[in-house]
Amino acid sequence: MRPKALCEHLLNQPGITLHQGDVTSLTRKGAGWRLQLADGSALDADQVVIASAHQANRFAQTVELPLQSVRGQISEVTLPDKVTGPHRVVCAGGYVAPALDGVLTFGASFVPNNASTDVTDDDHQRNIDELRLTLPALVEALELAGNPLSPDNLGGRAAVRAASPDKTPYAGPVPVAEAWRADYLLLSKDATRVPNKRGEHHSGLWISTAHGSQGWRAHRCVPR
Ligand SMILES: Cc1cc2nc3c(=O)[nH]c(=O)nc-3n(C[C@H](O)[C@H](O)[C@H](O)COP(=O)(O)OP(=O)(O)OC[C@H]3O[C@@H](n4cnc5c(N)ncnc54)[C@H](O)[C@@H]3O)c2cc1C
Incomplete structure (x- = not known):
């Protein structure tokens, strides 16, 4: 899969308009919401989905949702002509995908409580060590072809995963934290005393985050 091409395809569907900007705050505007952007402009919407990964709890309405940052880096190497690489995705401690346009992608590192995105x-080296454990014959084939894997001859990309404390996604309406604390107070003392109350939510405000390492898989089941 080419994620960038997929996103571009989805953006080209009818009824979709892309506005890019950093949202700094959300405030009530009538029955909907006003999104304040870092460049000083604002957008109004009747429904808002917060899908900003590990930064999703930077808004007043979501600040109580705990989120952990988990840094990850993939490594990329251009395969020499004599080496083809795997024909299927191989997953073990890490993963390696079939080469795309002659470039093999493998990884990914997993560094909890780290939100840096520089390629290191x-x-x-962690990714090379993992690949050597998963597909030793491939690493040897690269060495025999005169292209031994080394951090110096790899490309790559680093980004940040978002995780919740129990590693399940946050998906659905955004809870009103003060109301939940009062309504479900008993649960903090006795987990068997479940109050017969529906939680209160911010109307028109939704969240989708904490997809961990599996965002592409989660997006199919989260809507259910
Ligand atoms: C190295 C690496 C490899 C991975 N490999 C896989 C894989 O093979 N398969 C898989 O399923 N998952 C993989 N994942 C996990 C996957 O990337 C995530 O699960 C998925 O991207 C989560 O999607 P998301 O939309 O919640 O967050 P993201 O894709 O992180 O998107 C969040 C977006 O919010 C934007 N944003 C943040 N704050 C603001 C703001 N204030 N205003 C406006 N925009 C904002 C960011 O710029 C970003 O574009 C990998 C992750 C990493 C780091």
């Missing part, structure tokens, strides 16, 4: 030699 340390993470490349």
Whole structure:
């Protein structure tokens, strides 16, 4: 799968308009919401989905949702002509995908409580070590072809996963934290005393985050 091409395809569907900007705050505007952007402009919407990964709890309405940052880096190498690489995705401690346009992608490092996105030699080396465990014959074939894997000859990309404390996604309406604390107070003392109350939510405000390492798989089941 080419994620960028998929996103571009989805954006080209009828009824979709893309506005890019950093949302700094959300405030009530009538029955909907006003999104304040970092460049000073604002957008109004009747429904808002917060889908900003590990930064999703930076808004007043979501600040109480705990989120952990988990750094990850993938490594990329251009395969020499004589080496083809795997024909299927291979997953073990890490994963390696079939080469795309001659470039093999493998990884990914997993560094909890780290939100940095610089590409580092340390993470490349972890990915090489993991690939050597998963597909030793491939690493040897690259060495025999005169292209031994080394952090110096790898490309890559680093980004940040978002995780919740119990590693399940946050998906649905955004809870009103003060109301939940009062309504479900008993649960903090006795987990068997479940109050017969529906939680209160911010109307028109939704969240989709904490997809961890499996966002592409989760997006199919989360809507249910
Ligand atoms: C190295 C690496 C490899 C991975 N490999 C896989 C894989 O093979 N398969 C898989 O399923 N998952 C994989 N994942 C996990 C996957 O990337 C995530 O699960 C998925 O991207 C989560 O999607 P998301 O939309 O919640 O967050 P993201 O894709 O992180 O998107 C969040 C977006 O919010 C934007 N944003 C943040 N704050 C604001 C703001 N204030 N205003 C406006 N925009 C904002 C960001 O710029 C970003 O574009 C990998 C993750 C990493 C780091």
